[in-house]
Every structure is written in structure tokens, then in C-alpha cells.
Amino acid sequence: MQEKNLLEVEGLSKSFLGVMALHRVNLSVRAGEVHAVIGENGAGKSTMMNIIMGDLKKDEGKISLKGKPVEFKSPADAIAAGISMIHQEISLVPTLTVAENIWLHREDVFMKGLFINSAARKEATDRLLEKMGISVKSTALVSELTVAQAQLVELARAISSNAEIIIMDEPTSSLSDKEIAILFKVMRDLKEKGVAIIFITHKIEELLAISDRVSVYRDGCYIGTRSCARTTKDELISMIIGRTLTEQYPQIHAKIGKPVLEVKNLSGEAYSNISFTIHEGEIVGFSGLVGAGRSEIMRGIFGIDKKLGGEIFVNGEQVQIHSPKDAVRHGMAMVTEDRRDMGIIQSGSVKENMSISTISDFCGKLGIVNVAKEQQAVEDMMKKLSVKAANMNMLITSLSGGNQQKAIVGRWLMTEPKLLILDEPTRGIDVGAKAEIYRLIGKLAEQGMAIILVSSEMPEILGMSSRIFVVRDGSIVFECESADATQELLGKHALG
Amino acid sequence: MNNKALIILIIFVAVVSCLTGDFFTSRNISNIFRQICASCVLSLGFTLVLGSGAIDLSVGYMLGMIGIATALMAVNNVPAPVVIVSAILIGGICGFCNAFLSLTFELAPFIVTLAMGMVYQGINLLMCHSKSIANLPDWYKFFGNGKIGPVPFAIVLMLVMVIIVMVMVQKTKFGRYALACGGNRKAARVCGISTTKITYAVYILTGVCVGIAALLLTGRTASAQTGAGAGMEMDCVAAVVIGGTPMEGGKVNVFGTLIGCLLIQVISNSLNLLGVDSNWQKIAKGAVIIVAIILDRQGSKLLDRIRVRKIQMEAE
Numbered sequence: 001m002q003e004k005n006l007l008e009v010e011g012l013s014k015s016f017l018g019v020m021a022l023h024r025v026n027l028s029v030r031a032g033e034v035h036a037v038i039g040e041n042g043a044g045k046s047t048m049m050n051i052i053m054g055d056l057k058k059d060e061g062k063i064s065l066k067g068k069p070v071e072f073k074s075p076a077d078a079i080a081a082g083i084s085m086i087h088q089e090i091s092l093v094p095t096l097t098v099a100e101n102i103w104l105h106r107e108d109v110f111m112k113g114l115f116i117n118s119a120a121r122k123e124a125t126d127r128l129l130e131k132m133g134i135s136v137k138s139t140a141l142v143s144e145l146t147v148a149q150a151q152l153v154e155l156a157r158a159i160s161s162n163a164e165i166i167i168m169d170e171p172t173s174s175l176s177d178k179e180i181a182i183l184f185k186v187m188r189d190l191k192e193k194g195v196a197i198i199f200i201t202h203k204i205e206e207l208l209a210i211s212d213r214v215s216v217y218r219d220g221c222y223i224g225t226r227s228c229a230r231t232t233k234d235e236l237i238s239m240i241i242g243r244t245l246t247e248q249y250p251q252i253h254a255k256i257g258k259p260v261l262e263v264k265n266l267s268g269e270a271y272s273n274i275s276f277t278i279h280e281g282e283i284v285g286f287s288g289l290v291g292a293g294r295s296e297i298m299r300g301i302f303g304i305d306k307k308l309g310g311e312i313f314v315n316g317e318q319v320q321i322h323s324p325k326d327a328v329r330h331g332m333a334m335v336t337e338d339r340r341d342m343g344i345i346q347s348g349s350v351k352e353n354m355s356i357s358t359i360s361d362f363c364g365k366l367g368i369v370n371v372a373k374e375q376q377a378v379e380d381m382m383k384k385l386s387v388k389a390a391n392m393n394m395l396i397t398s399l400s401g402g403n404q405q406k407a408i409v410g411r412w413l414m415t416e417p418k419l420l421i422l423d424e425p426t427r428g429i430d431v432g433a434k435a436e437i438y439r440l441i442g443k444l445a446e447q448g449m450a451i452i453l454v455s456s457e458m459p460e461i462l463g464m465s466s467r468i469f470v471v472r473d474g475s476i477v478f479e480c481e482s483a484d485a486t487q488e489l490l491g492k493h494a495l496g
Numbered sequence: 497m498n499n500k501a502l503i504i505l506i507i508f509v510a511v512v513s514c515l516t517g518d519f520f521t522s523r524n525i526s527n528i529f530r531q532i533c534a535s536c537v538l539s540l541g542f543t544l545v546l547g548s549g550a551i552d553l554s555v556g557y558m559l560g561m562i563g564i565a566t567a568l569m570a571v572n573n574v575p576a577p578v579v580i581v582s583a584i585l586i587g588g589i590c591g592f593c594n595a596f597l598s599l600t601f602e603l604a605p606f607i608v609t610l611a612m613g614m615v616y617q618g619i620n621l622l623m624c625h626s627k628s629i630a631n632l633p634d635w636y637k638f639f640g641n642g643k644i645g646p647v648p649f650a651i652v653l654m655l656v657m658v659i660i661v662m663v664m665v666q667k668t669k670f671g672r673y674a675l676a677c678g679g680n681r682k683a684a685r686v687c688g689i690s691t692t693k694i695t696y697a698v699y700i701l702t703g704v705c706v707g708i709a710a711l712l713l714t715g716r717t718a719s720a721q722t723g724a725g726a727g728m729e730m731d732c733v734a735a736v737v738i739g740g741t742p743m744e745g746g747k748v749n750v751f752g753t754l755i756g757c758l759l760i761q762v763i764s765n766s767l768n769l770l771g772v773d774s775n776w777q778k779i780a781k782g783a784v785i786i787v788a789i790i791l792d793r794q795g796s797k798l799l800d801r802i803r804v805r806k807i808q809m810e811a812e
Contacts, residue, residue: 304686328688342686347679347746356676357687359669367669411687 004067006031006196007052007083007165012061014047021047024061025222027215029165032194034187036207036228039217039240040402040430045200046088048217049167053078053085084163088170088428089340090150092157094143099125101142102157128156133182147174148290155186166190167198172206173428176289176456177491184210202430203457204233216240241432248435249463250442254281256466259316260419260450261332263301266310270296271474274310278419278450283441285465285482286454288494293474294454295337298421302327302334304342315418328357333412335405337423337454343408344396351378351392354407358414381410385440402433409440420444423454438464458487472496500795501738501755504788508759512766519769526648528761530640533650534559534713535731536757539739540661541705542732543753547665548698549678549745550598550605554613555706555732558590559725561620562710567629567636567720576635583707590616591703595696613729621722630719639715650712657708662750674698678745734785735760738792759788 009027013020022044029035037045050056052063054072063070065081072078075085092101099121103109110121125138134152142150151174158166172180187197187210201207207214208228216223216239223239257280266274271293278284286294299305301312303321312319314330321327327334336342345353355362355374362374378392385406389399396404405425412420422441426434441464445451455461461468461482468485470478470493478493513519538555545552562583569579590612598608642649665671673694676684685691714720737743738759739752763784767777 302686323690324686325688325690334686336683336686342680342682345676345679345683345746347744348676352672352676356672356684356689359672363669368663368667369669369672371667415688 004031005029006066007198008062008064008067009048009052010062010064012048012051012063013059014044014051014056015059021220022051023220025217025220027198027222028225029196029198031164031196032191033212034191034197034199034210036199036201036211036214037217038201038204038207038214038236039223040432043217043240043430044220045217046169047220049085049169049198049200052167053083079161079163082162082164083167084158084161084165085167086151086154086158086169086171088173090147090154092142092150092154095141097139097141098129098136098145098153099138101153102128102138102160104157106161124160125156128160132156132159132186146291148176148179151175152179152182155183159186159190163195165196165198167200169200170202170428171199172201172203174290174456176291176494178289178495180206202428204236205459207236208233237431240430248431248438249460250439252283252442252445252464252466254283254442254445254466255448256281257448260314261301262313262316264311264313266297266300266312267308268296268300268305269308271300271471272308274476276469276476276479278452280418280448280450281445282467283445283451283453283465285461285468286452286471287458287461287468287490288471290456292471292494294471295423296474297471298334298423298452298454299336302332302421304334304336328415328417331416331418332421333357333415333417333419334421335408335412335423335425337427339401339404339408339428344404346395346397348396349393350382350387350389350396350399350407351375353396354378354381354392354411354414357411377414378410381414382407385410385413386436400430400433402429402436405429405437406433409437413444417449419450419452421452421454424456425453426455426457426460458490461490462487470494499740499749499752499755500792501740501752501759501788503795504738504791505755505759505762508762508766508784512762512769516766516769519766524765524769528758528765529651530648530716531765532757532761533648533654534709534716535728535735535761536654536754537657537705537712538709538728539732539735539753539757540657540750541702541709542729543736543739543741543748543750544661544665544674544698544705545702546736546741546743547678547745547748548674548694549681550695550698552591552594552609552699552702553606553729554590554594554609554616555702556725556728556730557613557616557620558587558703558706559710559713559728560721560723561590561616561623561725562586562707563714563720563724564620564624564629564722566710567632567714568623570633570636571629571631573633576633579636580711583711584704585707587703587705587707587710588700589703590706591699591701592696594703595699599692599695617726624720624722626722628719628721632714632718632720636711637715637718639711640713640718641715650716653708653712657705658750658754661705665748665750670694670697675746675748678747680746731760738785738788740792760785 005028007029011024012022013024014022025048039045051058053075054077055075102125103121107116110117122138129136136149171183190197199211211228213225213227215225259277259279262277264275274297288294300307303323303326312321319330355378362370364370387406388403396407426437441451453464462485465482468480468482469476470490472494542555565586566579566583594609594612597603598605638649640650644652673689676689677691677694681691713724735756736753739756740749763781767780
């Protein structure tokens with residue numbers, strides 16, 4: 001069966017600052033297929049997409065659309081030629097409504113003389129959202145939406161542009177199962193209409209569920225393309241990391257000790273009456289849909305957001321936590337969900353980012369930092385977590401996502417916390433780095449640290465936790481030992 | 497190579513000294529340095545504020561107000577130490593007010609400090625009944641004209657301040673915290689930093705710098721002018737940004753601020769020497785500042801490209 005290729009990339013190369021990001025890679029996408037693109041962070045997927053979209057200039061190689069060679073100078077050119085991209089980070093205007101965002105730059109469809117016919121625009125938006133099965137009001141401001149809802153709106157925008165090729169850069173990374181189901185339905189509908197979808201993802205199960213073919217990239221090189229019907233998860237993993245991965249989740253032999261954190265009747269804006277206890281050496285998983293209130297509970301405990309009521313006990317003593325500073329003083333640490341927003345300090349180096357919470361330990365008189373001592377501590381931690389960076393004085397933003405995350409975890413481990421809260425610690429990082437983070441979590445628990453793991457990935461929760469809570473609509477609705485838990489059971493309670 | 501402003505300054509000086517022989521006289525050079533003392537100390541505070549991710553547009557009028565207040569005290573025979581401490585104290589209190597208003601009511605520092613600047617200007621004019629205050633005692637004039645050995649006291653004070661701020665920003669815990677707040681305030685708070693305390697400290701320190709700058713400026717003019725300081729905040733922005741401190745916060749270049757101040761003064765000075773009409777001077781000054789910043793940014797790109805070529809050559 002010889003199908004015509006809609007988009008053909010041949011021998012594409014690109015280097016940044018002398019570093020080869022892409023080395024003669026290929027990609028061919030047919031009309032009406034979902035073509036998955038997978039590879040570790042730094043494999044070159046985003047670079048390739050940015051070149052296709054005209055955001056970056058290629059060094060060499062050929063891109064052809066329907067058999068004709070093309071070279072887009074800007075994303076606007078690519079969009080005009082029928083290629084649309086949904087970026088990983090949300091690119092909607094928060095102060096505009098859903099309808100305004102979807103038709104931004106394309107208002108001429110609704111022009112009535114000099115003015116925009118908002119009623120017609122609203123109607124078109126409502127129709128579109130309803131067809132896609134998205135329950136978002138077209139008059140809602142984007143700033144009022146959850147991350148997952150905003151992602152679906154972005155999807156709606158891409159679809160409404162009648163693109164022939166839609167590139168989706170990790171669209172599921174902040175979606176829960178319910179929204180992923182919507183996304184997959186939309187993808188199947190598009191496929192039927194002959195639209196080609198390039199689906200960039202880190203999740204292999206997901207990819208196998210929806211895609212027709214998959215192309216694998218590693219370290220800027222093209223490894224190969226497989227038909228999803230004829231490949232296995234194991235084959236893909238070994239293609240992605242270049243070795244076979246036997247056990248993703250480590251065996252953890254931690255001794256459960258004294259209670260570290262006890263929360264009683266904690267309430268906040270998005271949750272109420274939360275009570276639970278966590279012991280030394282315990283990894284407690286918090287499962288549930290995105291927007292169920294899991295992150296909000298953790299932010300409340302850690303003092304990032306205001307609490308409305310309830311009590312918190314650390315090592316048996318009641319404590320008042322009004323800000324993260326109080327939480328840190330009581331031996332807590334928290335890796336937040338959104339690395340860019342609340343994790344890294346973009347203007348700082350790797351070293352500055354890692355030492356910021358413990359800088360007092362390296363200070364002499366007058367608060368002057370003993371840089372030698374600081375560097376030693378940072379270097380030790382980087383080695384311990386195998387943070388890969390040319391040197392510690394590089395900007396943290398020059399690191400890959402996985403290494404940034406390890407640096408943030410390192411920042412907190414330097415405070416020697418008794419309780420570590422991890423909110424989606426493996427979001428958007430590659431398979432190899434994920435396995436390293438899992439091993440690390442296991443080791444920390446074995447050393448007696450209490451760990452809270454918030455995650456939307458059920459296998460992660462099941463594979464890592466010793467006890468699991470399910471959160472729905474701001475309440476803990478289910479609790480079980482992980483030995484008794486299954487994906488179906490957790491899913492049932494999460495959906496209610 | 498972190499100081500592209502320095503290179504621009506050298507090129508500018510080279511061009512000007514070719515055009516006129518009057519530039520490289522010891523008198524003129526000394527003049528330039530003495531003229532930048534007040535604005536440089538003021539800009540040091542401004543550098544801190546920008547680095548911490550905020551802005552303070554009230555510094556100019558605050559300086560004018562402190563100048564008048566201290567001059568009034570001085571001509572009424574208040575002892576020198578009291579006046580000096582008052583200058584620093586008033587600056588600190590003004591800084592505290594700026595921080596208090598923007599933090600407590602969650603207002604944008606831009607608008608708070610803009611409005612407070614007007615308040616300071618009003619207080620200034622009320623205090624002196626819109627008249628300059630002359631006949632300052634000698635100790636006050638020492639801030640402008642005094643010398644320690646052969647070096648003017650003002651220059652010594654300025655350099656000491658540059659070093660203090662440099663150490664504070666680069667070497668201390670406070671500096672790290674302030675820059676972390678500027679880089680990502682939310683993340684800094686999550687790290688356990690009390691971001692409100694840091695903001696108070698930054699504004700108060702800026703106020704202190706303004707107080708010292710007020711003493712220097714009033715001392716040099718030998719009288720407190722009602723219009724002193726007006727518009728200086730804009731010169732500060734220009735000097736600090738030319739010096740390499742970005743408007744977005746998270747990064748500072750303290751030495752660059754000194755160079756930025758020098759560059760701006762050299763521009764005015766050389767245009768004076770060349771006999772350019774004062775209205776044209778304004779246009780030229782604005783144009784040169786823009787050119788300087790363009791060169792600075794393009795220079796960064798050029799440096800990147802050179803670095804790439806080096807890496808590539810090493811790779812081969």
C-alpha cells in the first residue's frame with residue numbers, strides 16, 4: 001500500500017552554538033494518520049517542529065509539503081500553508097475570552113462593516129466546542145480556565161483553522177484521563193477527515209493507543225519509524241534510550257517510622273476537611289483528576305496559598321504555616337507542579353538555583369557567602385543526583401527539562417527535609433530521567449524521608465507509593481494500600 | 497567582556513577627543529567625575545530596585561525633597577551629624593513608604609512610586625516656599641567641594657558606595673535573595689525567602705542611596721535648588737540599562753551602572769564642549785543613549801557568535 005506523503009522531511013540538520021541539535025533526520029507524514037514522534041528530552045523533536053513551522057532556520061536538508069519543497073520564514077507562513085501547531089506551553093491571551101482567543105487574527109470571518117459580529121462569533125465557538133465535547137463557556141476568560149481547559153481551547157483553535165497538518169507538542173502533559181479522552185476523540189475525528197496529526201509525547205501507552213505510526217529520535221538522530229500495530233512498548237523504549245530498560249520502578253524497602261506530618265480538617269478555597277497522616281519512610285501517592293484540588297492541598301500545607309482552617313502537626317507538634325518560609329523551617333520541602341512558574345529562577349545559574357534555600361548555611365559574618373563552601377555543596381549534590389550540566393555557573397534554563405527538575409530536587413535535598421512534597425515531579429521529562437527520579441525517591445524513602453507524591457500518571461502512583469489517596473472535588477474520597485490498588489479502582493474513585 | 501558599556505565609552509571618548517582638544521584636560525575630566533557622583537549614587541539604588549524586579553520612579557523628587565529638608569536644617573544651625581543622619585533616615589522612610597504602599601495594597605510599584613514622586617515634590621515646594629536655599633554652612637559644601645588629599649571627597653564617597661553595593665549584590669545572602677526575587681518572585685517565595693522583607697529592604701536601601709545623593713548634589717551646587725533632582729530618575733534608568741542591568745530584573749551590573757553614568761555625563765559634557773545648542777543636546781543625548789543600547793545588544797549577539805565559532809573550531 002503506497003500512500004502519498006503529505007509532509008516529507010529529509011536529511012534535516014541544525015546546530016546551536018556549535019552543538020548539533022539535529023543530524024540528518026527524516027520524517028514522513030501521510031494524510032489521515034496520527035504520526036507519533038517520540039524521544040528523550042534533547043532528542044531534537046521540538047527543534048525539528050520549530051524548523052517545520054518556520055520558527056527556526058535549518059542548516060541543511062529538505063522539507064516538502066505535498067511533494068513541493070517549502071521553506072517557511074515564520075509560523076504565519078506555515079499556518080497559511082495549512083500547518084498548525086499546539087505548543088506545550090499555553091499560548092492563549094489570558095485577558096481575552098475563549099471565543100476571542102479561538103478566532104484571534106481571523107476576526108475577518110465575522111466582520112460586519114467595521115465591527116466584529118460577536119454574536120456570530122460566539123455561536124460559531126459554541127458549535128465548535130460542543131462538537132468537540134468541551135464543556136467550557138465561550139464567554140469565559142482564559143485566565144479563569146484550568147490548565148487542562150486552556151489546552152483544549154488551544155486544540156479548538158488549531159482545529160478551527162482547518163489545518164491539514166496539526167502538530168501537537170505533548171498535548172496530554174497537563175490533562176487528566178477525562179480530557180485525554182476528549183482529545184483522542186477529536187484526534188480520531190480529524191483523522192477521518194484526512195488531517196495528519198504529528199503527536200509529540202513522552203507517554204508510550206498513550207502513543208500506542210492512538211497513533212498509526214511512530215518515529216523515534218535520539219540525541220538529534222533519526223532512529224526509525226514503526227507501525228504501531230506491529231511494535232511493542234519494550235521495542236520502543238529500547239529505541240528511545242538505546243538500551244533495554246528492565247524495571248522502571250525501583251523496589252523500595254523502607255521502614256515505616258513515626259508520624260512526620262499530620263493534617264487535620266484542613267480547608268482552603270478549592271478543598272475542605274482534608275485529614276491524613278504521613279510517616280517516616282512512607283511514600284504517599286495523591287491521585288485524582290487535574291483540577292480535583294490535589295495541588296491546592298499541597299500548596300496550602302506548604303503555605304504558598306492561604307488556608308481557611310484546619311490544623312497541621314509536624315513531629316507531633318502543632319505548627320502555624322503562613323508562608324513557605326515557615327514550612328521550610330519545619331523541615332518541609334516542595335517541588336511545585338509548574339517548574340517555570342514557581343520552580344526555577346530563570347535569570348540564575350544552576351548553582352544559584354540549587355543553593356538558594358540553604359544559602360544561610362554558607363554565610364559568614366555580614367551575610368557574605370562563602371563561595372567555596374557553596375560550590376562544594378552544590379557540586380556534591382549535582383554528583384549525587386547526576387545533574388548533567390557543563391558547569392554549575394551555566395544558566396539553569398540552558399539545561400534540559402529533566403536536569404532542571406533534578407536541580408530543583410537537589411535544591412530541596414540540600415535543606416535535608418523530613419518531608420518532601422513532589423507535585424508532578426516527572427511531568428515533561430524523558431524516560432531516562434524519570435527512572436532516575438524514581439530511584440532517587442525510593443532511596444530517600446529508605447533513608448527515612450516522608451514523601452508525598454502528587455501525580456496524574458496512574459502507573460507512577462501505583463509503582464511508587466506505599467499508600468494512595470484519591471482526591472475528587474477537593475475531598476479525599478478514597479484511601480488504600482498500594483498492594484490493593486489497581487488503575488481501574490483509582491480511576492473509578494477519581495471520576496466518582 | 498562583561499562591560500560592553502565600557503567599550504562604548506572608550507570609543508565615544510576617543511571620537512570626542514579627536515574632535516576637540518578641550519576634552520582631555522585634567523580639569524574637564526575631574527569635572528566629569530565630580531558631576532556624576534550624585535547621579536551615580538542615585539543609580540546604585542536604582543540598580544538594586546531593578547535587579548529585584550521592581551522600579552522606583554520617585555527617586556528624583558525624593559532627592560530634591562531631601563536636599564531642601566537638609567539644607568533648611570543646616571542653615572538653621574542643626575549640627576552636621578544630625579543633618580547627615582536625617583538625610584539617610586528620610587530616604588529610608590520614603591523607601592519604606594513606597595514599599596509599604598505597593599506591598600500592602602498590592603499596587604504596581606510603577607504607579608505607586610510615580611505618585612509618591614509627586615507627593616515628595618509637593619512637600620519639597622511647601623517646605624521652601626518655592627525658593628532655593630543658599631548660604632549653606634561649609635561642612636555641607638564639603639560634600640561637593642571638599643578633598644581628601646588630592647581627590648575630591650565626593651568621588652571617594654561614590655567609589656566606596658559602588659564597592660559596598662557591588663559586594664552586597666554579588667557576595668551576600670541578601671544580594672542572592674534580591675536577585676532571586678527579581679528573577680522569579682513566586683519561585684523565590686516557594687524557596688522559603690520572605691519576599692516582602694526583601695522588597696522592604698531594597699526600597700529602604702534605595703532611599704538611603706537617595707539621601708546620600710541628595711547631600712552630594714546639594715553640596716556641589718552649594719545651595720538647595722527647588723528643581724533639583726527632577727527628571728533624574730530617567731537619567732538613572734538610562735544609565736543603569738546602558739550599564740547592562742536589564743529592566744526585567746534578576747540580573748545586575750553594578751560596575752556597569754558607574755560606566756553608564758559616566759557615558760551619559762561624557763555625552764552632555766562633550767556636546768557642551770562642541771558648542772551644541774542645549775535643545776539639540778537633548779535630542780542628541782536621547783539618540784546617543786539609544787545607539788549605545790543598540791550597540792550593547794548587538795555586541796552581545798556578536799560575542800555569542802564569536803563564542804560559537806570558537807567552540808566549533810575546538811570541536812574540529
